[in-house]
Amino acid sequence: MVAAVAAGLVVSSAADTGFATTAPDKAAVEHVVSDFADRAGYPGIAVAITKGDQVLYTGGYGHDSAGAAVTATTPMPVASVSKSFTALAVMQLAEAGKVTLDAPVRDYLPHFRIADPRGTRITVRELLNQTSGITDGTFPEKSLPQPATPAEAVTRARDATLAAEPGTKHYYTNTNYHLAARLVEVVSGEPFADYMRRHVFEPIGMRATITINQTPRDLPDTVRKGYVYAYGMSIPAAEPTRFVNGSDGVITTAEDMAKWLITQNNEGLAANGTRLVSAADVTAMHTSSDRRWTYGMGWDTDQRGRVHHNGIWFTYTSDQLLLPGGYGIAVIGNSGIGLGNEGVDALTDELATLVTGGEPQAGAPMRLIVDLILACLTLLSVLLGVRNLRRTRNWATRLATRPSWRLALRLAPRLVPLALLISLPDLLGRLVGGGRDISFVQLCYYSAPLVAWSAVATVMNIGVMTIRVVALVRGRRSAEAPPVPDGSTQLATR
Structure with a gap:
């Protein structure tokens, strides 16, 4: 393109x-x-x-x-x-x-008020x-x-x-x-x-x-x-x-x-x-x-x-x-x-x-390079998510006897992508925008690939966490349930 x-x-x-x-x-x-x-x-x-x-x-x-x-x-x-x-x-x-440049703005805008009393001293x-x-x-x-x-x-x-x-x-x-x-x-x-x-x-x-x-x-x-x-x-x-x-x-x-x-x-x-x-x-x-x-x-x-x-x-x-x-x-x-x-x-x-008589130096296509890196990270998040989903049964069997609090700590990092997605507008505004404000919709304009990677990573990690919790609960219920007597046992006790 x-x-x-x-x-x-x-x-x-x-x-x-x-x-x-x-x-x-x-x-x-x-x-x-x-x-x-x-x-x-x-x-x-x-x-x-x-x-x-x-x-x-x-x-x-x-x-x-x-x-x-x-x-x-x-x-x-x-x-x-x-x-x-x-x-x-x-x-x-x-x-x-x-207008006098060093006069307060309030001299010209009588209705100008802000939620800080120092605002009355702001000049033109x-x-x-x-x-x-x-x-x-x-x-x-x-x-x-x-x-x-x-x-x-x-x-x-x-x-x-x-x-x-x-x-x-x-x-x-x-x-x-x-x-x-x-x-x-x-x-x-x-x-x-x-x-x-x-x-x-x-x-x-x-x-x-x-x-x-x-x-x-x-x-x-x-x-x-x-x-x-x-x-x-x-x-x-x-x-x-x-x-x-x-x-x-x-x-x-x-x-x-x-x-x-x-x-x-x-x-x-x-x-x-x-x-x-x-x-x-x-x-x-x-x-x-x-x-x-x-x-x-x-x-x-x-x-x-x-x-x-x-x-x-x-x-x-x-x-x-x-x-x-x-x-x-x-x-x-x-x-x-x-x-x-x-x-x-x-x-x-x-x-x-x-x-001015110089020779312009062309730079690298950074915009494309950044987006391709984000595309690779998105694909990697999908592949890792699918791999972890396929390993759910083995994971649940191996950790079934662990205390619940330890399992919660083990699964908690999977919430990091969600936290990142939620905080991304503020985080990007501080780290890249010099403290500038940006809404989530505007962030999608700024970098759809970044939002896509964050969203995919969030969905995959939440999915893995949910499936693993369900597998653990089912495994423990099966282990705690009393054995169901079979027909031969019932006949022997008559």
């Missing part, structure tokens, strides 16, 4: 591709993207590359879940890249004197910096009932508590940006989507870009289902129901993302001459205000000093990267995250190497 996807990758038409005189080689870009799609299992990918105020390249590769070619004008969600847009909207209001800047103290651990926003609007998101947050004093630690959570979206609404007097369209998207020229409240309910018909990945197959799937506005609700195209990258690399000045925010505010958004963390306001900085932000849905992933030399790169892929694949960041890095 992966090979078939790679074979089907095609570059979009020349009308979808904009070049400047220093444009990267088209064939080289195609090779890098095709190779990544083959390894990572992405049916469709859109790319934008800029430098300074010039669009060097926009293009699409592969297909969407309806079979249509992905082009530079195909609308796709950019997930948490949306936070960069929300931060810019708040900065616009701050420049207009309507701390929302954007992800330092409010709210975490996915203190407020598991993905597992809770999903609001339909930013106003409902504020109401839902009343159950949140804090993991730290506001402003003292960095904890990434979507809730901070849900609250920021509502702040924009209240301060501007406009619905968040309308504000973004009138004051951010249209001034830049991003006329194909929108932002939505909830998935999949609010997705336009032009946005096709993305994909989940399992055992080398890409399977179309609707995004789970989630509230996303402010945090990861922007739907855009590669062409529009090129305009966004130019605005960021041009100190807040769009290619059409429109200024969105001041150069100082762009720098502030790109820069962490504290050495203890690297996150600024809607943007992060990596170890090489590059400014970036990725985006993750369960059916789409994205990344944006600003290089010190003035290059900007945006990538959107129509497949979700999973074990062995944390998005399209690796592709962005390869393209960054390409445009």
Whole structure:
């Protein structure tokens, strides 16, 4: 399936591709993207590359879940890249004197309450910096009932508590940006989507870009289902129901993302001459205000000093990267995250190497390797389970005289797979997701093979345990029952 996807990758038409005189080689870009799609299992990918105020390249590769070619004008969600847009909207209001970044959120959202009295001290800047103290651990926003609007998101947050004093630690959570979206609404007097369209998207020229409240309910018909990945197959799937506005609700195209990258690399000045925010505010958004963390306001900085932000849905992933030399790169892929694949960041890095004159190094197909390992573990669990079931009679005969407590201890480990299955969302969120919240349904999107292995191991072990207990009980009853006299004995006693 992966090979078939790679074979089907095609570059979009020349009308979808904009070049400047220093444009990267088209064939080289195609090779890098095709190779990544083959390894990572992405049916469709859109790319934008800029430098300074010039669009060097926009293009699409592969297909969407309806079979249509992905082009530079195909609308796709950019997930948490949306936070960069929300931060810019708040900065616009701050420049207009309507918001003070270091003022409490309560000054602008009088109805904002959380279940921790320290919440009254959370500032606007701390929302954007992800330092409010709210975490996915203190407020598991993905597992809770999903609001339909930013106003409902504020109401839902009343159950949140804090993991730290506001402003003292960095904890990434979507809730901070849900609250920021509502702040924009209240301060501007406009619905968040309308504000973004009138004051951010249209001034830049991003006329194909929108932002939505909830998935999949609010997705336009032009946005096709993305994909989940399992055992080398890409399977179309609707995004789970989630509230996303402010945090990861922007739907855009590669062409529009090129305009966004130019605005960021041009100190807040769009290619059409429109200024969105001041150069100082762009720098502030790109820069962490504290050495203890690297996150600024809607943007992060990596170890090489590059400014970036990725985006993750369960059916789409994205990344944006600003290089010190003035290059900007945006990538959107129509497949979700999973074990062995944390998005399209690796592709962005390869393209960054390409445009700066280096030779991109292809990695191993980790996504497929991980799923094949899980498939082997699933098969092994079945084989071991069948073997143990076939040995039940011998096992029961050999241990029939053992004390019940010792038998219980011997069988107890067979409950471990069940405990693992139940705790898997929390365990995976802590070990792999950095403490992020994930529901069981979303876990099935993230890694169906992992869930399948855990479920099969649970069923086989519970089955073995149940059959062995039944065999032991029957064996003991037979041993304790008085012998039934046969006919000859009865005649002899008459």
